[in-house]
Amino acid sequence: MAWIKEFSGISNTSVTNTLQVTVPAGGVAAGHFLVLGIASSGTGTPTWSVTDTRSNTWTSNLKDEITTTGNTGAMVTCVVSITLQAGDTITLTSTTGTVDRIAACFEEFDDTVTAIDTSSSNDNGGASGSALTSGNFTTTQNSELLIGVLNMVSIGRVFTATSPWTAGTKIATSSGSGDRAVVVVWQIVSTTGTYAATGTFNSSALYSFLGAGFKTSAVVSRTGKAKVWNGSSWESHPAKVWNGSAWVDHPMKAWDGSSWTLGK
Numbered sequence: 148m149a150w151i152k153e154f155s156g157i158s159n160t161s162v163t164n165t166l167q168v169t170v171p172a173g174g175v176a177a178g179h180f181l182v183l184g185i186a187s188s189g190t191g192t193p194t195w196s197v198t199d200t201r202s203n204t205w206t207s208n209l210k211d212e213i214t215t216t217g218n219t220g221a222m223v224t225c226v227v228s229i230t231l232q233a234g235d236t237i238t239l240t241s242t243t244g245t246v247d248r249i250a251a252c253f254e255e256f257d258d259t260v261t262a263i264d265t266s267s268s269n270d271n272g273g274a275s276g277s278a279l280t281s282g283n284f285t286t287t288q289n290s291e292l293l294i295g296v297l298n299m300v301s302i303g304r305v306f307t308a309t310s311p312w313t314a315g316t317k318i319a320t321s322s323g324s325g326d327r328a329v330v331v332v333w334q335i336v337s338t339t340g341t342y343a344a345t346g347t348f349n350s351s352a353l354y355s356f357l358g359a360g361f362k363t364s365a366v367v368s369r370t371g372k373a374k375v376w377n378g379s380s381w382e383s384h385p386a387k388v389w390n391g392s393a394w395v396d397h398p399m400k401a402w403d404g405s406s407w408t409l410g411k
Contacts, residue, residue, distance in 0.1 A: 149257050150313070151256060154253050155250075157320045158249040159322035164244075165240045166238070168238075168251060170235040177227055179227050179255055180257075180259075180292070182294050183197065183253050185298075186328055187221070187247075187250070188247055189248070191243060192243065194207075194241060194243040194244070200231070200235035204228070208223065208263055208357075208359055209357040209359060211269070214270070219244075219298065220357055224294075250320050250327050252316065252330070256333075263361055263362075264291060268358070269355070269356050275352055277350060279348065279356050280356060281345070285342075288362055294358070295333070297355075300354065302326045304352045306348060312346065315332070
């Protein structure tokens with residue numbers, strides 16, 4: 148499981164309600180997982196619909212409007228079923244509200260994601276703060292990819308993710324007024340537990356923070372012994388290594404979702 152790359156786009160156009168982002172060099176392979184973090188401002192709460200050139204399915208997972216200010220963070224995801232080629236486009240459209248600024252950040256992972264497991268969102272009750280949290284969410288399986296999306300109302304603030312969270316690039320609009328920024332954070336966990344996306348600002352500001360756990364498929368345990376055909380059936384044929392004086396059995400191991408175990 149690994150992070151692959153990041154790409155982004157912004158819109159500074161008033162009452163645009165839409166943004167188109169071009170897929171960069173290398174494309175996005177089928178089976179990979181795309182996370183889209185959105186920060187926007189405007190009037191009313193946006194409802195995001197996302198489409199791409201190859202007609203992959205995008206799922207709107209979470210959103211949080213800071214009180215009724217029109218400052219909204221959103222998390223949208225896609226398990227890519229048809230490879231996105233470099234130069235393809237991904238289009239974001241809000242079907243509700245009036246959107247004036249859009250900052251969008253895409254993070255690509257090679258994890259095999261099977262479903263969203265659990266989530267939480269927090270806007271600090273609409274009050275400024277410098278210690279940021281999404282609120283707690285509890286995972287239900289060992290192998291999960293955790294994602295956080297931070298919506299920043301004050302783009303000049305410096306955000307620092309709390310270890311072991313990794314933060315992507317702060318993507319900000321650049322109109323000079325009413326600008327918004329988004330940061331996507333992530334970590335990979337191998338045990339169930341209660342988690343929260345967290346971090347700090349260098350000075351208090353309004354924010355919303357979304358956090359979610361996504362189930363990833365564990366590697367299926369494989370046999371620890373190769374097999375050969377004996378003329379009538381397949382029988383175990385253990386791998387062997389030279390110990391300096393003789394060839395000895397060397398059983399292989401496989402990841403069972405929480406630890407490396409001997410194959411059976």
